[in-house]
Amino acid sequence: MTQDATEQRVLDAVAARRELVNDAIDEELPMSEPPRLWEATRYLLEAGGKRLRPTVVLLAAEALADVEPLSADYRSFPALDDATIDVMAAAVSLEVIQSFTLIHDDIMDDDDLRRGVPAVHEAYDTSTAILAGDTLYAKAFELMTNTDAPPEHALEATRLLATTCIRICEGQALDVEFERQTDVLPEEYLEMIEHKTAVLYGASAATPAVLLGADEETVEALYRYGIDSGCAFQIQDDVLDLTVPSEKLGKQRGSDLVENKETIITLHARQQGVDVDGLVDADDPEEVTEAEIDDAVAELEAAGSIDYAREKAQELTDRSKQRLAVLPDNEARSLLEDLADYLITRGY
Amino acid sequence: MTQDATEQRVLDAVAARRELVNDAIDEELPMSEPPRLWEATRYLLEAGGKRLRPTVVLLAAEALADVEPLSADYRSFPALDDATIDVMAAAVSLEVIQSFTLIHDDIMDDDDLRRGVPAVHEAYDTSTAILAGDTLYAKAFELMTNTDAPPEHALEATRLLATTCIRICEGQALDVEFERQTDVLPEEYLEMIEHKTAVLYGASAATPAVLLGADEETVEALYRYGIDSGCAFQIQDDVLDLTVPSEKLGKQRGSDLVENKETIITLHARQQGVDVDGLVDADDPEEVTEAEIDDAVAELEAAGSIDYAREKAQELTDRSKQRLAVLPDNEARSLLEDLADYLITRGY
Incomplete structure (x- = not known):
């Protein structure tokens, strides 16, 4: 597929799930x-938001359960054993955490818009x-305990959320x-964005694996998929x-550059x-x-610095897609691969 | 016992547990x-703190398990079935939540000390x-998932913490x-302090019951013990x-009065x-x-307003102690009764 076609496919997948996520947020x-x-x-x-993290949750669940995208009810989703699980509650939980962090970050950074x-x-x-x-924070934990997953899986997912x-x-x-x-090394910066931004993508990809009862290797691979693509996303920014x-x-x-923000x-x-300053x-x-600016x-x-960032983002994206090899080869997995590409090819 | 003897007994019980709680916080x-x-x-x-809430957790666990106070290891505490549970992790979790709320409240209320x-x-x-x-908040949830309690109990305790x-x-x-x-009714004020202050006492008393596997009636009774004595505590303030x-x-x-704070x-x-103003x-x-001020x-x-408050606090305290009738009649239960009395007889 061309880059435009891939992008359109990702945007459609995100848009279809965004509507369902927005309904669930209201509920x-x-x-x-x-x-x-x-x-x-x-x-x-x-006020909006693409709902990328919930989309990762829902796509990862579909890829794991090996079901046709959008064919299964997210509120009673088939786990790998006989359980049915409310993966939408987990998807909303992660979006609610994202919202809480934005609200507090905007206070700290004195961002008005x-x-x-x-x-x-x-x-x-x-x-x-x-x-x-603070209210959203607690609400996110409450939601994560209410997925109807077997208690040991629900507890593990809640612990992952806390960590x-x-x-x-x-x-x-x-x-x-x-x-x-000003003497921060690029590697230290990467570690910072892994903590600040990428772990929430990691949790978004790994949580459905935990809830559905996937093995540890799969959970870890999905977590790393989220981390790598989340870091690439931030570098692309x-x-x-x-x-x-x-x-x-x-x-x-x-x-x-104007605001002297190191990247x-x-x-x-x-x-x-x-002489950056x-x-x-x-x-x-x-x-x-x-x-x-020109x-x-x-x-x-x-100085090769923009290419350095582009290459780093590409390298992380390639690696993130390789992580998905643990999943069955299906449509949802292919959408997760495209989503990783989209995070660094998006124009803005 | 005289009031002084009761108070000394409570203070000794709190002090003995405070030391253990402080060690656990360090760990x-x-x-x-x-x-x-x-x-x-x-x-x-x-910076200090009496550790009243962790003390309630630990005493309630001892009363439920019907063990001699301070005789069982809080880190591998006997549950009502064969499990052993880290009730200290739960005790620290609730103190950590208390600490998080104080830090954020002081920002909101612009309190400098x-x-x-x-x-x-x-x-x-x-x-x-x-x-x-925010960090303490997540840490408290992480701790609550790490009590080694059977997953269904641990999940229930974590959900209670979120709520x-x-x-x-x-x-x-x-x-x-x-x-x-200025037109708030005393009943509305009571509802406010129940939410703001008393629920954390309720959770402190109920959480060990959930973790140890007590029945619903016992969990509910301990929760109400905490709510009632927590409200009495706030009125006494x-x-x-x-x-x-x-x-x-x-x-x-x-x-x-000087700061026009309604009570x-x-x-x-x-x-x-x-004419209060x-x-x-x-x-x-x-x-x-x-x-x-005189x-x-x-x-x-x-106007009978101070007596009204005193009577309300006494009524709540009496009721809170009656809730404990679901527990075995033992030394730890008696200390929980004395603790409720102490919360309203304390001089400051």
Whole structure:
């Protein structure tokens, strides 16, 4: 298939599941008392989102159970033994965790906008945003205990969720620390994004394997699939920030450079002796010119730093797809492979 | 026994378990990477705390298993079937949840001091405090999945923890809302403190019953014991704020009045037609005089509001002790009864 056809196939698969996930979010997070708190917990979830992580959960379940995509009810999904499992509850749980981390991260990073709308701490206030995140956090654990999976599998999935959340917090803490440092090695940066971003993809891919009763090797392989493609996804984000026109990106191209945010690209460039701090003079995205960004990108290209990131992302994506060899060769597995490609070929 | 003898007995029981709990906290939360994050997670736990909730966990386990207090190893504790269970992991889990809620509450309430030391967001910064709370939150869930209890019991205990955390968030949201309202009914206030404070006592008492495999009636009775005595504890806090001399209280007596914080006492007084807003003119605890507080307290006494609170606390305590009738009649149960008494007879 051409790249465009692959992309369309992935987008269709994501869109079909997004609708079901959105319905499930409505069911699992009904309005409750006190209303302001529950409105705030739903606010960001309702503002949009591709639902990539739930899509990974649902596709991995379909690949494992070796069923035709979208043919089995996600709410009573066939496990590898005779059990039926609510894999949708697990999918919603992971999206709810993602939402909680975004709400708290936006407070920490003082980001006012998210998904095109004011961040929760702006739309409400910081206290409500902290509390909405805390509520979602508990809700995610409650959901993970309510999949009807055999208790030993449900407990293992819940433990994986807890460990994943600890890793995410450690990753976020490293990210904050790295912002103050310029001598971070590209390998350390990769470890940070593995913790901060990729482990949630890892958990998304591995959780259905745990719940459905797959063997350890399969669980581990799916976990690594998520980790590798999640890291590639994050690296691609850094590449896109420099290479996609501002109007397509929805924000100033090169804003990471303007805001002195270290990425794998700048860290590689520093290793090559590039004066990264001198690349862009402006320190406000509204004051920088396209010409200035063009020059900076050219210098980073010349140092091989953008290619370094692209190659790293490609290498991780290739490896992530190889991990899927443990799964039966079926349509859902092929969609998971395409999804990994999509994460680094997407234009924005 | 005299009140003093009962109190000493409770304090001894708490102190003996506190030492073991503190050792377990050290074991379960070792320093890790990144150091600043893990230091911040441990900071408030190390600053002190009576460890009342873990004590409830451990005493309830001993009462249920009908063993001599402190005779069985909490790390391999005899369940009601043949299993051995790490009830200490559950005890630490609940203390860790308590610590997480304090860290986030102090940010929301803008409280600078906690346990006599700067709050985490003051000692570090707000971002680190949010993240330290989030890390503890996940750690508590991880601990609850690691008690070695049979998976169905462990899963049930983890679900109870999740539900409890949702209730706590709802209670905190109600508390914030009530601060803006003067027409809250005493019954609504009671519901708020049940959510905000008492459910964690409920979970502390019920969790060992779930883990040890007690029947539903016993789990429910212990949960209600915790709820009732937890509510009584919180009401007593409101009484103490008005009746204990400032030097013993460690802060200005009557500070709730000065800060216009509604309590069950002021809400009752409003119902009796007392002009609560006019009771104290000062709006800074450092500017109020003892004479002004004396007059305010006299007016609240005359309206029967302080007695109303005392009677409510006593009624809840009596009921909480009756709940324990489901347990074998043993030394640990008697200590749980004394603990309920202590929560409302304690001087400060």
